Amino acid sequence: xxxxxxxxxxxxxxxxxxxxxxxxxxxxxxxxxxxxxxxxxxxxxxxxxxxxxxxxxxxxxxxxxxxxxxxxxxxxxxxxxxxxxxxxxxxxxxxxxxxxxxxxxxxxxxxxxxxxxxxxxxxxxxxxxxxxxxxxxxxxxxxxxxxxxxxxxxxxxxxxxxxxxxxxxxxxxxxxxxxxxxxxxxxxxxxxxxxxxxxxxxxxxxxxxxxxxxxxxxxxxxxxxxxxxxxxxxxxxxxxxxxxxxxxxxxxxxxxxxxxxxxxxxxxxxxxxxxxxxxxxxxxxxxxxxxxxxxxxxxxxxxxxxxxxxxxxxxxxxxxxxxxxxxxxxxxxxxxxxxxxxxxxxxxxxxxxxxxxxxxxxxxxxxxxxxxxxxxxxxxxxxxxxxxxxxxxxxxxxxxxxxxxxxxxxxxxxxxxxxxxxx
Numbered sequence: 001x002x003x004x005x006x007x008x009x010x011x012x013x014x015x016x017x018x019x020x021x022x023x024x025x026x027x028x029x030x031x032x033x034x035x036x037x038x039x040x041x042x043x044x045x046x047x048x049x050x051x052x053x054x055x056x057x058x059x060x061x062x063x064x065x066x067x068x069x070x071x072x073x074x075x076x077x078x079x080x081x082x083x084x085x086x087x088x089x090x091x092x093x094x095x096x097x098x099x100x101x102x103x104x105x106x107x108x109x110x111x112x113x114x115x116x117x118x119x120x121x122x123x124x125x126x127x128x129x130x131x132x133x134x135x136x137x138x139x140x141x142x143x144x145x146x147x148x149x150x151x152x153x154x155x156x157x158x159x160x161x162x163x164x165x166x167x168x169x170x171x172x173x174x175x176x177x178x179x180x181x182x183x184x185x186x187x188x189x190x191x192x193x194x195x196x197x198x199x200x201x202x203x204x205x206x207x208x209x210x211x212x213x214x215x216x217x218x219x220x221x222x223x224x225x226x227x228x229x230x231x232x233x234x235x236x237x238x239x240x241x242x243x244x245x246x247x248x249x250x251x252x253x254x255x256x257x258x259x260x261x262x263x264x265x266x267x268x269x270x271x272x273x274x275x276x277x278x279x280x281x282x283x284x285x286x287x288x289x290x291x292x293x294x295x296x297x298x299x300x301x302x303x304x305x306x307x308x309x310x311x312x313x314x315x316x317x318x319x320x321x322x323x324x325x326x327x328x329x330x331x332x333x334x335x336x337x338x339x340x341x342x343x344x345x346x347x348x349x350x351x352x353x354x355x356x357x358x359x360x361x362x363x364x365x366x367x368x369x370x371x372x373x374x375x376x377x378x379x380x381x382x383x384x385x386x387x388x389x390x391x392x393x394x395x396x397x398x399x400x401x402x403x404x405x406x407x408x409x410x411x412x413x414x415x416x417x418x419x420x421x422x423x
Contacts, residue, residue, distance in 0.1 A: 065160035069192035097307035100148035104283030126366035205343025244268035248369015
């Protein structure tokens with residue numbers, strides 16, 4: 001075997017063997033395959049695609065490049081959750097304590113944000129003192145005590161994905177269903193859960209721009225799960241408009257706390273309720289109807305918020321969130337109904353403020369971001385506030401904010417954020 005012949009094989013659209021893929025992936029982890037060679041390999045996959053068997057091989061090779069955890073020690077009702085990334089997507093902050101309050105174990109390994117998509121660990125680190133790195137003993141004790149834990153990814157899990165993803169981000173090879181599916185599933189499988197709920201985002205603020213692409217990704221991940229005896233449920237949700245009100249780490253924590261106390265945006269509530277229902281139904285092996293009733297009861301009674309406070313206390317978080325004291329409102333220059341809010345444009349503006357990373361070494365500002373004052377379907381007059389800009393050292397142009405809002409005279413009905421549930 002040699003590196004060039006394998007790259008050339010995929011470039012020509014031929015199928016790769018397990019040995020071909022192992023040779024490339026393991027060689028890259030060991031430093032025997034250079035960055036420029038792996039870049040060429042990834043680009044050939046982006047262009048030519050992969051069949052289902054090749055995707056299985058790639059996932060398996062990445063999975064076995066490092067440690068594999070076993071969460072069976074926490075019981076068979078342990079459920080994991082993953083989102084393919086969106087704008088204002090803070091559902092994990094509400095889901096983890098809410099689902100745990102229903103009797104399901106949630107041991108969540110999360111990552112940091114890169115580009116316009118936020119990372120759960122960055123959000124949690126906007127809470128003063130919150131500890132995102134725990135020892136195995138601390139995780140085990142916390143799971144025994146409160147049944148919920150959110151920590152940063154174990155560096156020994158799937159090292160191949162860490163190296164390959166960093167390369168993909170700078171070589172225009174992120175948007176490939178085989179690469180996305182193998183990346184997500186190798187990490188989820190290595191994290192050890194046998195039950196996973198996926199939130200697959202669709203739209204201009206997501207990696208998957210069309211419903212067809214999202215369905216293909218979902219079916220691929222479900223098939224990989226079946227291969228390993230792991231049950232995967234995929235919820236397809238729209239990511240055209242920002243989810244909820246907040247975009248930015250500290251602001252998203254603030255919104256999550258308010259949601260757990262009963263103050264929430266309708267789209268955020270709808271998606272959170274759906275994902276929590278699937279997690280509880282899967283974890284407790286009960287019907288969706290029973291699970292939904294249990295989730296709603298704990299949401300409305302404040303039990304989910306009680307578990308959030310337990311999570312905060314267990315991981316040394318203080319009752320203080322980093323949010324910039326500097327902010328101003330951008331007012332509407334039109335009168336009418338809001339038809340849409342461009343999620344991607346606002347994500348990029350929040351990134352400019354300093355809320356996200358342009359590369360892995362970028363220092364982020366946990367306190368900056370955007371807070372929507374209006375949502376699609378709302379009526380606005382000239383001079384009404386559209387959003388608040390929380391800033392520190394960098395500002396953004398008012399014109400760019402206004403361009404993100406589409407306002408017309410005619411009212412537009414707001415449709416459900418949900419598209420489908422696949423299993």
